[in-house]
Each structure stands twice: as structure tokens, then as C-alpha cells.
Amino acid sequence: MKPTMRYSESFKLQVMRELEAGRFETRSATARAYGIGGQQHRVLGKKIW
Numbered sequence: 001m002k003p004t005m006r007y008s009e010s011f012k013l014q015v016m017r018e019l020e021a022g023r024f025e026t027r028s029a030t031a032r033a034y035g036i037g038g039q040q041h042r043v044l045g046k047k048i049w
């Protein structure tokens with residue numbers, strides 16, 4: 001079983017700022033750029049990681 005990834009609040013805020021600023025066109029592109037996978041990828045933009 002893979003270990004669960006935990007992201008710091010500062011990391012999550014940074015990702016959200018860049019997504020909102022338009023650096024990435026899609027949530028998928030953001031997830032690929034930061035290596036975010038699984039369920040976290042699906043909830044990008046909801047601030048509930």
C-alpha cells in the first residue's frame with residue numbers, strides 16, 4: 001500500500017495561487033507540474049486536500 005501524501009498549507013496555497021493566476025490551463029496540468037496524483041488531483045480548486 002502506498003503511503004498517503006500530506007501537503008503543507010503553504011504548498012497548497014502556492015498551488016492555488018498559481019492556478020488562479022492562470023499559470024496553468026487545467027487542474028490536470030497543475031497536478032502534472034507539481035507531481036500531485038490520485039484524489040488530491042481531483043479536488044484541486046476546492047481547497048479541501
